[in-house]
Amino acid sequence: MTNKHKLKLGAVAVAAAFLLAPVALAPTKDVSAARLDMVDVSNNNGYMSTAEYVSMRNEFGVKAVTVKISEGGTYKDPYAASNIANVQAAGMYINGYHFARYATKAQAIAEADFAGKTAKVAGLPVGAVLATDVESQEANNQSKATNDRNNAAFMKEIQKFGYRADIYTSGSWANNKMTIKGKTGWVAGYPYVMSGQKWYTNNNAWQWSGSAHFRISYGGFDVSQLYTDYYTAGQKSTVKPTNKDAVKANNQGANKNTSKPSTSAKWVKEAKTYTLKTAVKLRTGASTSSNAITILPAGTTVKTDQAIIQGGYRWVRQPRSHGYGYLATGPASNTLEYVKSGAAHTYYTVKSGDSWWAIAQRNGLSMTTLASQNGKTIYTTIYPGQRLVVR
Known part of the structure; x- marks a missing residue:
């Protein structure tokens, strides 16, 4: 979500892909293109006006918007209230999410209380979804059983505020780092080739791009396709675009733009010294799917020469006696969260x-x-x- 604070993880469980039967497709028609049903926004997108949301609805077919509410136990998204009000004014379904930092059950309950209270003040209506966004280093350090316990505690607590609960995570973490049951979950997985693919059809939503563009809004956005009515207030969507031709053209354009790997991520020079605040896996490549060379304990000093933002994380490269090691310093949208720079x-x-x-x-x-x-x-x-x- 990066780019929510989220950092949206691009690693994908390829086994979850399903191809439509060839006989169902016309030769020149991509009926299986992913839709722009839902957009998620946070402070990273800045102030979003009602006009921008109206454009998303009428020209791109967006039905629902999920806004960042809070993070951890202290951070309140400063744009949550305006986003909620403006989405509602644009006539779309509104939901929220909390970026989780919890590592224990007690922390999960405390964060749920904080998120619920913050959502109430920001104006998130009762009955909306308030999802837990689980993709942090804290969760990565836990076992699947611990993450499942923590997520269950958060979701049970959040329901006390009148909100419906769900889990957002990456495709590589779903049923690996935590359990995502059928007919639940909002799963992120960014494909290189969109045509013919429908992923995570057994879940509530599939976030298929973190770089969609809208006509009057600046920058790239996270967009998802909905497979159930969970994010549209538990009912068949009543949101209708006013320009169906534009929706069709914009949908095709969005799918075309995500049909090949992004070239925007580039390694940049970064000669820095970090002292790790928490234990971090040193990997053979800049990906959460790369093998771990070792686990660097908290307090380890790491000297780096390059950095890159990709796959939802900011990665740094550590020169070693034989090649390089790679470690994530944190989410792409808050890259120094887990490390602190040296005295230089x-x-x-x-x-x-x-x-x-x-x-x-x-x-x-x-x-x-x-x-x-x-x-x-x-x-x-x-x-x-x-x-x-x-x-």
Whole structure:
């Protein structure tokens, strides 16, 4: 979700793919193209107006929007309330999600209480889905049984607030790092070739792209196809687009654009020293499916030479005596969450009234450079008291 805070994981369980029978397809017609039924948004998308949501509905066929509500036990998405109000004003179904940081049952219950209270204040209506987004390093460090226990505790607690529960995770984690039962779950898996594929048909929703574009909205968005009515208030959708021709054309365009690997992710130079806050797997490649070389314990010092954002994580490369090792520093949308830089860096503490532009100007940087070296974008909200790397 990255790019929710989410970081959306691109690793896919290929065994879940199903091909339509050839006789059901006309030679030049891709009837199996994935739909843009649901969009998820967070503070990473900035302020989203009602007009933008109306365009998504009428020109792209979007039926539902799931907005970030909270993260961990303290973070409240600053755009949750405006997103909820504007989605409702646009006449679409509204849901929410909480980015999970819990590692124990007690933490899961506490985070559910925090998410439920935050959702109430933000205006998420009773009966909406409030999903737990489980893709963090904390969850990755747990066993499947522990994650299942924690997720169950969160979902049971969230129902006390009148919300319906669900789990969001990646295809590589579903039924591997946690159980995703049939007719439940919102699963992310980004294919290279869309045509003819329908994945995760046994689940509520399949997030099939993290880079869809809409006509009057800036940047890429996470989009999902719905297989049940769970995210449309438990009923057959009553949301109807006003421009069906545009919906058809935009749907074809979105599927075409995701039909081959993204070339946007590139390795960049990053000569840094990190001290790990938690144990992290050092892998043979920059992917959660790559084999683990070893597990680096908390407190380990890691010197890196390059970094890349892909597969929902920010990865760094560690030169070794024989080749390289790769480790994830955290989600792509919050890249320094699990590591802290060495003393070589210069930090700036954000003050009230500061902006990316103002801080960048004072330190002789471009806004893009300042944001990227802190693992963020210029559209990420910054807060007083936050520390940013400026050198």
